[in-house]
């Protein structure tokens with residue numbers, strides 16, 4: 001189990017908003033400077049923390065993993081958007097909404113992975129999505145297969161690599177996706193059961209997606225995201241196609 005502190009989360013959010021050459025300048029504003037050496041102990045500690053959070057990642061297994069995850073999430077986002085349209089065509093509106101919510105979440109994961117790669121000076125390639133749209137039942141089965149792989153194999157392995165590489169930013173981004181994919185798998189399994197039992201109309205038609213981590217809820221969440229603690233007033237409400 002990987003614990004992500006709120007300090008790390010807020011540190012990551014600050015760090016991801018600026019490139020490494022401007023980090024020191026941005027951090028100096030709230031930190032008092034000791035005139036004797038030009039750098040306070042607090043500032044020095046902050047810079048050391050950032051340095052350790054951004055190792056030379058250009059040759060690590062973690063950056064290979066992040067590139068693979070970025071491609072996978074980008075493809076999944078496009079695929080689920082297409083599955084959403086197909087579900088609506090087949091008259092399964094609530095399943096169309098679920099696919100749209102998951103598509104939104106996967107885009108957030110891809111954007112997070114891209115931000116971590118860019119902090120290491122690595123550009124992400126353009127991705128040409130590849131998938132086949134079948135019936136909604138088959139699309140749900142495909143989605144469950146994909147989420148199961150990500151939640152039980154891919155992200156656990158990638159998290160181990162990131163921990164071994166000491167890449168804390170990658171650990172945060174990968175953990176956000178890892179936790180969310182577990183929820184997506186359960187939601188897709190629930191939807192498939194409803195489809196088979198002809199109870200699709202009992203499913204939610206409104207979803208809420210955390211803009212920070214992609215966490216997905218099928219009913220209004222309480223005060224904070226259960227994965228990253230973002231205030232739920234910032235969540236993306238998915239209620240139209």
Ligand SMILES: [Fe+2]
Nearest residue numbers: 102147181184
């Ligand atoms: Fe997912």
Ligand SMILES: [Fe+2]
Nearest residue numbers: 210213225228
């Ligand atoms: Fe979140």
